[in-house]
Amino acid sequence: MLAPIRFAETSFARSLPGRTVDPTAIRKYVTPLVIPPAMPPTKTKRKFDYYEIAVRQFRQQILPPGLPATTVWSYGSVDHPSSFNYPAFTIEARHRRSIQVKWINDLVDKHGCFLPHLLPIDQTLHWANPPGGKQHRDSNGTDQTPYRGPVPLVTHVHGNHTFDYSDGYAEAWYLPDASNIPKGYAREGSFYKFFKKKSPLGHDWDTGEVVFEYGNDQPANTQWYHDHTLGMTRANVYAGPAGFYLLRGGPNDLPRGYLPGPAPQVGDRPGKRYYEIPLAVQDRSFNNDGSLFYPNSRAFFDGFTGPYAPDSDVPPIWNPEFFANTIVVNGKTWPALGVEPRRYRFRILNGCNSRFLIFKLVSNPLAPRPAPAVLPLWVIGAEGGFLPAPVSLDNLLMSPAERADVIVDFTGLPVGTEIYLINEGPDEPFNGQPGTFADPATTGQVMKFKVVPLTSRDTSTPPDRLKLPAPSPLGAETNRRQVSLNEQDSAVLPDVGPVITLLGTVQNGAAVPLKWDDKITENPALNSTEVWEMYNFTADAHPIHIHEVQFQVLDRQPIDGNPRPPEPWERGFKDTVIAYPGEITRVKAKFDLPGQYVWHCHIVEHEDNEMMRPYHIGPIPPSLP
Numbered sequence: 116m117l118a119p120i121r122f123a124e125t126s127f128a129r130s131l132p133g134r135t136v137d138p139t140a141i142r143k144y145v146t147p148l149v150i151p152p153a154m155p156p157t158k159t160k161r162k163f164d165y166y167e168i169a170v171r172q173f174r175q176q177i178l179p180p181g182l183p184a185t186t187v188w189s190y191g192s193v194d195h196p197s198s199f200n201y202p203a204f205t206i207e208a209r210h211r212r213s214i215q216v217k218w219i220n221d222l223v224d225k226h227g228c229f230l231p232h233l234l235p236i237d238q239t240l241h242w243a244n245p246p247g248g249k250q251h252r253d254s255n256g257t258d259q260t261p262y263r264g265p266v267p268l269v270t271h272v273h274g275n276h277t278f279d280y281s282d283g284y285a286e287a288w289y290l291p292d293a294s295n296i297p298k299g300y301a302r303e304g305s306f307y308k309f310f311k312k313k314s315p316l317g318h319d320w321d322t323g324e325v326v327f328e329y330g331n332d333q334p335a336n337t338q339w340y341h342d343h344t345l346g347m348t349r350a351n352v353y354a355g356p357a358g359f360y361l362l363r364g365g366p367n368d369l370p371r372g373y374l375p376g377p378a379p380q381v382g383d384r385p386g387k388r389y390y391e392i393p394l395a396v397q398d399r400s401f402n403n404d405g406s407l408f409y410p411n412s413r414a415f416f417d418g419f420t421g422p423y424a425p426d427s428d429v430p431p432i433w434n435p436e437f438f439a440n441t442i443v444v445n446g447k448t449w450p451a452l453g454v455e456p457r458r459y460r461f462r463i464l465n466g467c468n469s470r471f472l473i474f475k476l477v478s479n480p481l482a483p484r485p486a487p488a489v490l491p492l493w494v495i496g497a498e499g500g501f502l503p504a505p506v507s508l509d510n511l512l513m514s515p516a517e518r519a520d521v522i523v524d525f526t527g528l529p530v531g532t533e534i535y536l537i538n539e540g541p542d543e544p545f546n547g548q549p550g551t552f553a554d555p556a557t558t559g560q561v562m563k564f565k566v567v568p569l570t571s572r573d574t575s576t577p578p579d580r581l582k583l584p585a586p587s588p589l590g591a592e593t594n595r596r597q598v599s600l601n602e603q604d605s606a607v608l609p610d611v612g613p614v615i616t617l618l619g620t621v622q623n624g625a626a627v628p629l630k631w632d633d634k635i636t637e638n639p640a641l642n643s644t645e646v647w648e649m650y651n652f653t654a655d656a657h658p659i660h661i662h663e664v665q666f667q668v669l670d671r672q673p674i675d676g677n678p679r680p681p682e683p684w685e686r687g688f689k690d691t692v693i694a695y696p697g698e699i700t701r702v703k704a705k706f707d708l709p710g711q712y713v714w715h716c717h718i719v720e721h722e723d724n725e726m727m728r729p730y731h732i733g734p735i736p737p738s739l740p
């Protein structure tokens with residue numbers, strides 16, 4: 116299955132149809148930023164914290180007052196009904212203190228009947244496929260209509276170092292415990308029972324729920340939790356369920372008070388002031404009734420109206436990428452935050468499906484692009500923890516799922532000063548070249564900061580004087596492998612593409628694209644330290660995420676060129692890295708927990724259509740499902 120090196124044509128998003136809320140008519144900066152509180156535990160035990168967290172459907176005001184509310188899904192503590200919020204409350208974890216979470220799929224109505232999906236699900240992709248029953252679950256369906264049955268979910272804590280049975284494997288999904296699951300439907304994915312048997316907590320797994328454990332034995336870092344179900348992550352996450360998981364303490368953290376803080380903790384009094392704030396930045400579009408808009412046809416992407424799979428190889432609903440027309444931060448469109456003239460620590464997440472963001476702080480959000488920066492973004496950490504030293508940036512590029520730990524110093528600014536966080540990334544797939552800017556009137560803006568009077572002295576350390584804990588070095592490389600990133604146009608219809616995105620291997624410099632169900636090709640030995648050379652044979656950049664590990668970016672190079680070092684803000688540990696078109700991106704990691712994991716593109720539209728591969732650490736058991 117050797118394919119020649121080929122560069123797919125760049126694909127562009129069409130402007131959204133008139134029936135979505137006109138983004139230019141949505142008033143900006145009228146809604147205060149919501150700072151997600153800390154998720155309350157169900158029980159605090161001697162050796163671990165225990166949470167019971169469900170995904171439920173509810174309505175939330177995402178658009179400004181005066182516009183309709185939006186039906187969303189998100190997580191919350193079942194013991195604290197007011198904790199259900201989009202984005203979810205933040206799980207606060209301590210170094211080497213375990214957390215157990217009972218993750219409950221509670222997408223049922225008040226009669227106990229299942230709730231169908233809020234968004235159109237393409238059944239012809241290789242997806243969970245509950246209607247296929249035990250025989251055909253986790254495969255391509257043949258029904259061209261959107262799926263209206265019970266919704267599978269499985270939660271992954273992104274950036275967490277945990278065993279495979281707690282990692283939220285894409286085929287370990289489960290339906291809600293609803294009273295009306297249609298006869299013959301698979302209630303669980305192919306790996307659910309396998310991991311239930313393998314997990315020491317498997318005896319506590321019940322219908323519609325699992326119990327996962329997180330040992331938190333890694334350096335302090337910024338993680339996030341979200342759904343990871345096979346072939347439908349793009350829709351499940353777009354519907355809302357996602358939250359931060361912040362790990363603190365241990366030898367790789369800094370003493371309290373050295374950085375700006377505090378962040379929300381359980382039991383805080385109302386009105387407490389926070390100087391460490393997580394920012395989940397996502398693009399969303401809305402129908403006129405306030406509901407979430409997501410494309411319901413391939414035609415939305417390129418006007419192609421059929422024939423669709425299984426009568427061709429073009430999925431009927433799946434879009435290769437989706438770019439929404441508003442920016443939502445912590446569950447509100449274009450919010451505003453009053454900031455004191457002091458330092459703030461922001462944990463920034465690009466939570467978009469496809470959109471790469473380039474952040475900048477400016478005084479005029481409508482200034483011609485590129486706009487002049489008025490304040491630097493001091494990056495102190497990436498996904499895996501702190502950088503070796505702070506990096507001052509005017510532009511901060513973040514691909515989907517990347518996190519940045521950032522200090523902004525508002526010290527000395529007069530009360531009333533307005534500073535805007537803008538986005539100078541493109542409204543289309545990112546190819547690494549600057550100069551294509553999101554619409555300055557809409558998706559080119561993110562949020563506003565307005566300086567308010569100082570209420571207490573700032574005792575944190577200025578960013579240029581910060582001494583950050585050194586990342587622990589990885590051992591010597593024990594193996595090196597080549598992997599590939601691929602997109603394919605239709606094999607049966609001329610000029611229709613892309614119809615599928617794939618990972619794979621490399622043989623004699625050429626791509627060997629592989630699908631989710633192909634034999635495992637990445638099989639690092641337990642405790643090996645490997646270098647993965649990722650060849651991007653496509654025309655666009657892809658954010659590549661490897662589960663289980665935090666890696667170091669070694670270098671990048673054009674496929675026939677010379678290597679260059681990683682960017683200054685990529686020199687800590689990471690779990691997601693941008694692989695540029697026509698380039699090799701090298702990362703190095705130690706694979707130190709045995710089991711079955713995944714690596715994938717975090718453009719979730721790609722992930723859902725074959726751009727994800729299982730990989731196995733240590734000997735592959737003959738009993739794998």
Ligand SMILES: [Cu+2]
Binds near residue numbers: 657716722726
């Ligand atoms: Cu991709």
